[in-house]
Amino acid sequence: MELTIVKNATCTFCGCVCDDIELHADGERITHTKAACVLGTSWFKNHTAERLYPDALIDGQPASVEDAIQAAADHLYQADMPLVYGLSNVTCETQREAVALAELIGGVIDSHTSL
Numbered sequence: 544m545e546l547t548i549v550k551n552a553t554c555t556f557c558g559c560v561c562d563d564i565e566l567h568a569d570g571e572r573i574t575h576t577k578a579a580c581v582l583g584t585s586w587f588k589n590h591t592a593e594r595l596y597p598d599a600l601i602d603g604q605p606a607s608v609e610d611a612i613q614a615a616a617d618h619l620y621q622a623d624m625p626l627v628y629g630l631s632n633v634t635c636e637t638q639r640e641a642v643a644l645a646e647l648i649g650g651v652i653d654s655h656t657s658l
């Protein structure tokens with residue numbers, strides 16, 4: 544299989560937007576990264592054009608988006624200190640809504656970069 548090399552690729556995973564990454568791909572997936580951190584490397588190597596997951600999961604089982612939203616709302620309503628967490632690879636509008644949700648439910652917010 545032919546190897547493709549892309550220089551100066553941009554990573555959009557955490558928000559730092561590193562734009563000096565070199566990627567090696569074999570036609571199906573990215574096989575090697577240069578200059579990406581561990582998060583960026585994982586993101587590039589584990590995202591393919593394949594559809595790997597269902598639209599939503601509840602307790603690890605496939606579920607409808609509607610049921611997953613209801614389950615999330617139930618968890619947040621019952622939580623003593625709800626945490627809105629994640630937010631990598633999402634839009635500014637999504638982050639804005641997440642902050643609004645955290646304020647509405649009296650929770651706290653954090654991103655995966657605190658790892």
Ligand code: SF4
Nearest residue numbers: 554557560561580583
């Ligand atoms: S995840 Fe790493 S490589 Fe990607 S933008 Fe953030 S710091 Fe850069």
